[in-house]
Amino acid sequence: MLSVWCGEVVYEEALHWQRLLAAARASSGIDDVLLALTHDAVYTAGRNADLDANVLGDTGVRVVRVDRGGELTYHGPGQLVVYPIRRLTDSKAVRRHVDALVEACVRTAASFGLPARADDRRPGVWVGDDKIGAVGVRVTRRVTTHGLAFNVDPDLAEFTAGIVPCGIRDGGVTSLAALGVATSMTEVRHRLVAFLADALGATLQPATPADLGLIAAGGGTPWSAAG
Numbered sequence: 001m002l003s004v005w006c007g008e009v010v011y012e013e014a015l016h017w018q019r020l021l022a023a024a025r026a027s028s029g030i031d032d033v034l035l036a037l038t039h040d041a042v043y044t045a046g047r048n049a050d051l052d053a054n055v056l057g058d059t060g061v062r063v064v065r066v067d068r069g070g071e072l073t074y075h076g077p078g079q080l081v082v083y084p085i086r087r088l089t090d091s092k093a094v095r096r097h098v099d100a101l102v103e104a105c106v107r108t109a110a111s112f113g114l115p116a117r118a119d120d121r122r123p124g125v126w127v128g129d130d131k132i133g134a135v136g137v138r139v140t141r142r143v144t145t146h147g148l149a150f151n152v153d154p155d156l157a158e159f160t161a162g163i164v165p166c167g168i169r170d171g172g173v174t175s176l177a178a179l180g181v182a183t184s185m186t187e188v189r190h191r192l193v194a195f196l197a198d199a200l201g202a203t204l205q206p207a208t209p210a211d212l213g214l215i216a217a218g219g220g221t222p223w224s225a226a227g
């Protein structure tokens with residue numbers, strides 16, 4: 001599996017990258033890919049999102065409709081986002097894929113001394129009654145897109161100023177920083193990516209966006225399976 005650190009990427013551009021890579025993976029044009037990055041401030045609304053009920057007001061942060069499962073969530077600076085583009089063996093592998101995303105978040109939090117857990121009643125990864133990690137995926141032609149978001153040190157006010165995160169009204173949102181953990185995005189990324197690779201049974205090979213021909217907006221012809 002190629003492991004790619006992309007830095008900060010505008011959400012819509014990263015979504016476009018995922019679609020290109022997923023199409024190529026479905027046709028065996030590339031191997032599995034793991035994109036790790038951060039986003040600019042954006043609210044994303046999954047297929048189950050009730051915008052009328054869970055968008056609270058205009059904060060100046062745009063809302064983007066997406067094709068993953070789940071409700072509304074926030075992405076922004078200080079939050080690590082990981083998108084595994086994987087071809088699954090069969091439909092039964094979807095549950096194992098989601099479980100691996102959750103496990104990586106739980107193990108990352110535990111490595112900093114935090115008792116994180118999954119919650120049968122509420123999606124995501126929790127420390128007490130506060131959510132530290134979100135998980136949402138889409139599978140098309142047995143290829144996964146979207147993935148997980150883990151809160152390192154984002155502006156937590158952005159989660160609750162304009163939306164009800166994930167439509168959950170009986171829990172809050174937290175981060176490593178809010179829980180007293182002093183660390184860096186780089187350190188968290190190294191730990192979480194390693195834990196995820198272990199959970200997926202994958203061997204990682206470092207790569208760059210340029211290795212895959214991923215080009216920033218306005219930078220030229222985007223990557224394709226034929227490219």
